[in-house]
Amino acid sequence: QKEVEQNSGPLSVPEGAIASLNCTYSDRGSQSFFWYRQYSGKSPELIMFIYSNGDKEDGRFTAQLNKASQYVSLLIRDSQPSDSATYLCALLGAALIFGKGTTLSVSS
Amino acid sequence: NAGVTQTPKFQVLKTGQSMTLQCAQDMNHNSMYWYRQDPGMGLRLIYYSASEGTTDKGEVPNGYNVSRLNKREFSLRLESAAPSQTSVYFCASTSGTYNEQFFGPGTRLTVL
Numbered sequence: 230q231k232e233v234e235q236n237s238g239p240l241s242v243p244e245g246a247i248a249s250l251n252c253t254y255s256d257r258g259s260q261s262f263f264w265y266r267q268y269s270g271k272s273p274e275l276i277m278f279i280y281s282n283g284d285k286e287d288g289r290f291t292a293q294l295n296k297a298s299q300y301v302s303l304l305i306r307d308s309q310p311s312d313s314a315t316y317l318c319a320l321l322g323a324a325l326i327f328g329k330g331t332t333l334s335v336s337s
Numbered sequence: 338n339a340g341v342t343q344t345p346k347f348q349v350l351k352t353g354q355s356m357t358l359q360c361a362q363d364m365n366h367n368s369m370y371w372y373r374q375d376p377g378m379g380l381r382l383i384y385y386s387a388s389e390g391t392t393d394k395g396e397v398p399n400g401y402n403v404s405r406l407n408k409r410e411f412s413l414r415l416e417s418a419a420p421s422q423t424s425v426y427f428c429a430s431t432s433g434t435y436n437e438q439f440f441g442p443g444t445r446l447t448v449l
Contacts, residue, residue, distance in 0.1 A: 261436060272427055272440040273380070280435075317380070321436050323387075324370050324395060325429075329379035 231256040235318050235328035244337045248305040252318030252328055255299070261321035262301045264292060267330065268314045276303070276316075308335045339363055341441035343428050349447045350418045358413040358444050360428030368431040369411035370438070371395075371403060373424040380427070386411055418448045 232255040242248045252262075261280050265273035279285045279292040279301070291304040305312055315332045319325040341362045350356055362369065371383040372395075382395030386405040400422060402414045415422060428441040 263438070272443050275437055275439065278435055278437060319438075323393070324368075324382050324385045325380075325438050326382075327380040329377065 231259065231320060231322050231326050233318055233320055233326055233328035235316075235331045237329060238332040239334050240331055241334045241336065242308050244308060244310060244335055246308050246335075248308045248312065248333055248335070250303040250305070250316050250318075250331050250333065252301045252303075253299055254301070254320050256320070256322075257296075257299060259299075259320045259322075262292070262294060263319040263321070263325060264290075264301075264303045265317040265319065265327075266312075266314045267317060273317055305333075308333075310335050310337050341428055341430055341439055343426075343441035343444050345444060346442065347445045349449065350415075351449050352419060354418050355414065355416050356418065356446075357415075358426055358428075358446075359410070360412065360441055361410045362428075362430040362439075362441075363409065364430060364432070364439070365408070366430035366432055366439075367408070368433075369405065370429045370431070371401075371411070371413045372427045372429065373397065373422075374427060374443075375424050383413065383426075418446075420448045422446065423448045 263278045264276045267273045277292045289306045293302045315330040317330045318328040344359045370385040372380045384403040426444045
């Protein structure tokens with residue numbers, strides 16, 4: 230059974246800092262990984278996906294994948310209060326398999 | 338382009354009642370999914386449809402049925418609602434290129 234583990238948090242960072250969100254997974258054969266953001270009472274929205282080892286950058290967001298260590302992370306640079314949300318890590322099986330999410334709180 | 342739409346947004350049922358949650362997408366996606374989200378449990382897959390005419394069980398299918406009516410529409414039916422089915426239900430569809438999954442706004446269901 231493929232599993233995705235995330236620290237539930239909350240992770241608290243001051244405005245302007247780098248937020249680092251982490252995710253580990255159980256299936257060494259997993260190839261595709263996704264990060265979603267979910268505001269309270271709203272549906273998940275896709276931030277980034279990553280398939281290859283290394284870093285992938287999109288604006289203030291950087292996804293990092295290390296398949297040997299079975300580890301995926303999301304860095305948010307220059308964190309803003311509007312980044313306060315729950316961040317969901319997911320891997321692709323027959324459908325997406327989600328972790329339970331990490332709550333991020335950015336204080337101004 | 339509305340993306341993924343769901344109806345209703347909110348619903349209250351009594352134990353034993355039945356209802357159908359509707360989902361439609363206008364992105365020409367082949368695959369569609371139903372998830373439920375409960376506090377502390379994350380998103381759990383109920384059923385999915387990889388293509389029109391096919392459906393498969395996910396992690397928590399008991400108490401639910403689905404119909405892939407056509408490429409656009411994928412409905413979820415509760416035949417005899419139970420309080421344990423109180424949850425937020427999300428429908429999603431997937432693009433073929435990178436398997437990016439897009440979610441509808443959700444249905445908040447309470448079963449009394």
